[in-house]
Amino acid sequence: MSDEIMDRFRQVATHPLAYAQEWKARTGGLVIGSFPMNFPGELVHAAGALPMIIQESEEQITVGHGLLFPFYCGFTRSTVDQAAKGDLAVLDAIMFGDHCVQLLGAADAVRVALPDTRVIFFQLISSMCDPWTFGRARESFMELRGELEDFLGRSLDDAALHGSIAVFNRNRQLIRRIYDMRTAGLAPLSAKQMQYVVKSSMVMDKAEHTALLELLVAELEERVPTVSRALRVHLSGHFCQAPKPEILDMIEGCGAIVVGDDLYHGFRYISTDVDEAGDPMDALAKWYMARNTGVPCPTRVQNDVDWDGYLLDAMRKEKADGLIVLMAKFCEPHMYYYPEVKQAFEKNDVPHLLIETEHESMALEALKTRVETFFEIIKRRQAARPLELQAS
């Protein structure tokens, strides 16, 4: 049963636009795409449409390079390429609010490439601890809601939004349960499989996805825990696009298990629930702020939380042996913050490795050599620790 469920998740994760087509044909509904990172799909769900986070395609970028330069991150180039090739024609509209300069460039190019597709944008405040952050975030979501209502030609009522919030929360909670089980050795899911779980949630009808998750979680909870002697690794980075599955396989193939992550196609997506009580627009604004306090993202600025501190804490909680930073090439927010992470990990003597990933093909064997060496270094350092410390 779990194999079938994982296979369904894999299919949707690897062919998201095909799922959207099939869903439209099946239901007659509208599909509204969004860009990462913080657009609340609950709004679209409450309107009766399918919210779908646009995914990086596996295809090489061709016509897209006539709209955006090659020195842009893989996600933005792929999105523009998909738009230019007509692959995003299945989307009835695109909505987003996130402020990343490359995303803004991609949005402008998508608007030109898809002149008949409404692209709705209202900029979310990215400075997270100002006195007006909450108010502006709420206003942004209200504007987005208003534009969505205008597009659909009908109002969205708060009761429906409450319902959607509950549906999304349940989905997030179940995925977090799987995360906890994986960290505790109770769910033998590979990093690639976990990505399928999360990525399919970004694409699928939430009720469909949740129904499969319920079955999967029930099955996993009946399993006997397995003890693994592999090195425990936390993966960090990739705020918009999914790391390529072959990289995840390669890392685990070198003798590690991924016990935690703060990838967007990972814990970052499901870290925080929306308050189900009270005004739903207040709740969404608070959710937006709480997401960053909970799992800090360098695409936001928030002086009173430290992503490097979060990572060190995560390593301790997960009992991880090492951190692998997956940095999407040309991702400026990550390039800005990485020296802080590097310095913090060196200061705390916690092993970490930086891997720069690309949309285009990567020299996996060269990366494998680096990962293997990294794991050897961790093991030697552990072996060299005094016996009483090794036991702790």
Place this chain on the structure above:
Amino acid sequence: MNVAASMPSAANKLKSTRMAGKLVNDYWEMVWRAKEEGKLVCWYEGSAINPFLEAADIVWVHGEAYSAMLAARHLEGPAQAAAEERGYMKELCSYARTHLGCAVTNQRTRNDTDTGVTGAPDDADIAARLPEPDMIISAYAYCSTGQQWDEMTSRLFGKKIPIFNVSIPWMWASKKDAGYLRGQEWDETSRYVARQLDDMVKFIEERTGKPYPWDRLRELMANVKRASELRLEAMDMCTAHPAPATFFDWVVSIAPINNLPAGPQIVDYFTAVRDEVADRVKNGVGGIGREKYRLFFDGIMNWNKVGWLAEKFARYDAAVVVGRYTHMAFWQEPDLIDARDPVLGMAQNFLICPNNHASPILIELIMDLCKKYEVDGMVIHASRTCRAFTNPQFLIADSASKRLGIQTTMFEGDVTDESFYKDELLNSRVEAMLEAIDQRRLVAA
């Protein structure tokens, strides 16, 4: 075509712009003396909030301006090396990388952090002379990089420096009434930014411990408004054939309008510039030796190559008469400023930085400039690490070609990292574009 240093210059630069050199030097000397004189220092990037700071007697350091100054003097190397040692990668905005390198150097000379391999700076290392900030204000339109850069600066200083963020949203312009300087989005966003500037003033008061001197701000903004009017008047005169000044003269004039002290000297400067331009128009004197082509320059400046590029285009008989960076920036709508109550007009000028309109409006503005200045071609600087400028460039090139029938060409370069500049690519592409213009003219004749 290579430019031989021994040949006489083909670029006929405005003589009045030499004053800018002295004004710039005096300003940086003021910055370098700030700590000795007991002044508070504010680091900021992006929007020209400096009049707010100058009014409060705070010494202001515009990060981009410092990086540009280093690059223009070919002194950016040590700062960039320091940044790379710290872990900042080459694909990061080189303005930021250079400025962060100054911050890293500052930390090292104060022995506040682990030493790197660069070693102690000497007096000639201007990067090391940048005084550390007492406050940081981030007010960056469009580019997320700016806000992140300021946040990282704050963290480099151990989060001990108070920081204030002014969020300046991008004008997406999808509402039916959207347009340049009009519409609901424009009105609401202007007021949103203005409210934050009022809060920024309170932050400044907290730092100085004194009531904010609004009269002084009004006085400074009156000068900025007048200087801007004179600058625009002079720029408008470059619709003449031959154009009396080029884009590169306006680049040299950025500092006086953007980040130098806003005293009467900036009015004097632009009065001199306007008068010289008017005189050239009267006498038919051009900004280059022989004007055969008129070009639009899209993109930010390549600060390592200002003089180099000015000379290169002049030798091609190509007058670069207008550009997005100079003509769609730097207080370009002075009529919005009410000197008696300047905050809203300042907020609105910050909103119209050259990248902060989405393509529907941005491209219209550029097409209008191309028509106004009767350009034959467009040169596009694809700055490797400035994606704020490169974002719409393919769209701009497409519009220029399809709507106006003008030739376009692109060249790779960067804001302050010389390693990204490819001279031979520029040569061959510009030559090809000029040949294409010649062909069109032949056919039209």
